[in-house]
Amino acid sequence: MTETKPLVLDVDGTFLKTDMLFETFWAGLGTDPLATLRTTLANFRDPARLKADLARIAPLRVDLLPVNPEVADLALRSRMAGREVVLASASDRSLVEPLAREYGLSEEVFASDPGHNLKGEAKAKVLVQTFGEGGFDYAGDSSADMPVWKRAENALVVGNVPSARALSAEGRNVVEIAGGWSWRALLKAMRPHQWVKNVLLLLAMIAAHRFDLETLIPILWGIAAFSAAASSIYIVNDLLDLEADRLHPTKCRRPFASGNVPIQTGMIAFLLLAAFALGVAAAINIGFLGVVLLYMVLSLAYSLKLKRMRWIDISTLAALYTIRVIAGAAAGQVDVSIYMLIFIFPIFITLGCVKRLTELTLATSDERLPGRGYGRPDRGDLLNVAWIGTIGALLIFFLYSISDQGQLLYPTTWILWLAMIPMALWLIRMVALGWFGKQDYDPIVFAMRDKFGIGILMITLSLMFWAAGLWSQWFGG
Structure with missing residues (x-):
């Protein structure tokens, strides 16, 4: 590359591992969703105006945006060699200029303004007018950059851009720079480790002593649907929390916050997962579909607003856990006791508090x-x-044990009372672990991996089966 000529860098997907248009869209949804949606619908066919308005609604902290390390290193080496490094982006000028200042790049930037979208041919034209034909080197990441590469002396291609191979065939100097994303990173964004929480759908079946395939199979399909629905919401949650995650000591490594998966890819994944979840739910039964829809709507409300509201966030978390139990009952056509719902809700309130205690204990x-x-x-x-x-x-569990329904399902009441001891120990231990920051940020996920805690839960469940007379029914004696 010619060292005396300026190095011009595209921003979205090149210098940055993200796209500032989509960054502002999701930041806007998190701060002012109605204004963001109105602006998007009104200016969908006017990208330059859309970028400007979204940047106004949700200004970005450019110092937090993830950079491509190889491109950033190239920019640094070029500057140290005395070479001018210039940003040329289709993103709005109000974002590109502070980004250039943040990284000490040239004060002269090329960017979109209202009424003028600097992309493709438009970008190539202004760069040639400024630096001359072949008077610059250009780094980009998509086929939209082809007109610029053709007018530059050297083409720097970030990631896999098949159309850029034509440049090499024309005898141009092409430098390839690593980029792109992996399916593994996208799978991580779906948080498959969180799917373990959906075993809560089995709870109604176990409580009703309905151990048959006719009940189990639709519940297993329900678990698959709930897992897809949950993953779709996790993606939305991460997209809404980009800035907050980047400020977090560990969440900053999440796929979207780190830029390892493009925001656009996450949006497509959300749509596909949501469609799968709703399709399977509709195939099971209408009641289950309604529960899945309720879960997704409440989860979206939690991501958009409720998680920022003290105490309401914990109540919402408890409701989302409880909805899983109701979903299992709907999928398996199992009658769920009102006592059961009243019993598990305060347990989930406790676990919601444990989640926040863990986060605060580990805060710096x-x-x-x-x-x-x-x-x-x-x-x-x-x-x-x-x-x-x-x-x-524990109080509600005791009242259930002496109720008509409780005594019908668990005739040996004193054994049911005995089960309250390991149950209490498990809850006390979970609270203590949260207080001392000794568990995962999600207590349900932690509980499903905690061997000692699982042992306590198995003792509790065994005592409940004993009180119900199931052991003698299954094994005789």
């Missing part, structure tokens, strides 16, 4: 968590609510 300052309504000073209040949930769950 007393400031409120990014995107949340809590700071470390709130740990005491969360602990108190966790104890209230624990005591409430």
